[in-house]
Amino acid sequence: MITHIRLGSLKREIRFPYPVESAGSVHFYKAPPLDVCYTTLEVCLRLSSDREFAVDYVNGEERRTPYPHVFYKTPGTRNCYVVDDMREAIFFIYSGEVARKIREAGLIPENLLHPVEISGELEKRLGRLNSLLACSQEFSVADKIDLVCFSILEELHFRHRLRNDGKDEVRERILHIASFIQMNLGHDFSMEELARNHGFSERSFFRHWTRCMGETPARYVLKMKLERAAYLLAHTGMSVREIGVSLRFCDDNYFSTRFKAHFHCTPRQYREKFRVS
Structure with missing residues (x-):
């Protein structure tokens, strides 16, 4: 399913220099082969999939990019691809004129298609965008969408700069695996296969993961699920x-026991205390 909200005709209450033309999300969507030459700037965050890599042919060059990743589809870029996996993504689009301003501001990287770590801050901003898209016709919401999309651009820019300026290739591979786990907590996956696909032996993966993340892979997965x-x-x-069940806990008792050990209360007690009305 694709949700695509057009914002260009909506009245703005403030004169923000980077208005969003449209935005939306993709949930478990498949499409026939596409051959597109872009005239706008689409910032597309491909968050998860039932496959590890997306395959694109960007300006004639084959690109295989692990999830999650971001694709800056700039004016003049040509992309041929097939959406034959069950993917989730969120995107926002700027006009060609606004795209020029964003490029001049230095917010479009040289590498238009690259992996991205879904940090807590980025996840929060993406969640905010999804919430705003659900009520896009309400007063001043278009302005808020403009601001949150620009904040996502900023977060992507700074994280990309930090990664490239102090690049640790092993740590980068570990973070790719961690991001994949975060986005696929409700799916079955093999840690051994993930490690192998990222160039680790089982022994070296455990050692490097523990060094980078400060805990074992199993403990990290459990913490993320909780x-x-x-x-x-x-x-x-x-x-x-x-x-x-949705998070693949083997039974109710195990789930409740692990939850209580982590949060010092049962799942029902947690809901009573923190339920958002």
Whole structure:
């Protein structure tokens, strides 16, 4: 399913220099082969997929990019690709004129298509954008979308600069795996296969992961699942059992026991205390 909200005709209350023309999201969508030459700037964050890599032919060059990643589809860029995986993405589009201003501001990297770490701050801003798109016709929401999209551009820019200025190739591969795990907590995946696909032996992966992340891979996966469970308890109407099943916990008792050990309360107690009305 694709959600595509057109914002160009909506009235703005402030004169922000980087207005968004349209924005939207992709959820588990497949499409036939596409051959596109862009006239606008589309910033597309491809967050997750049932495959590890996306394959694009950018200006005739084959690019295989692991999820999650960002693609700056700039005016004049040609891309041939097939969406034959079940992917999730979020995107926002600027006019050609605004794209020129963004390039002049230095916010479009030389490498238009590259992996990205979904940090807590970036995840928060993407969540904010999704929330605003759900009520885009309301007063001043278009202005807020302009601001949050620009803040996403800034966050992407600074994280890309930090990664390139102090590049640790092994750490980068570990962070790619960590981002993949965060975006696929509800899916089955093999840590051994992930390690192998990123060039690690089982032994070296465990050593490098623990050095970079400060905890074992298994403990990290469990922590991420419990934090996702806490979010679902506070923000959704899913039952405790449904949340446990969606995050691949083997049974209700194990889920509740691990949750209580981490948060010092049961899932139901957590919901009662932190439920967002």
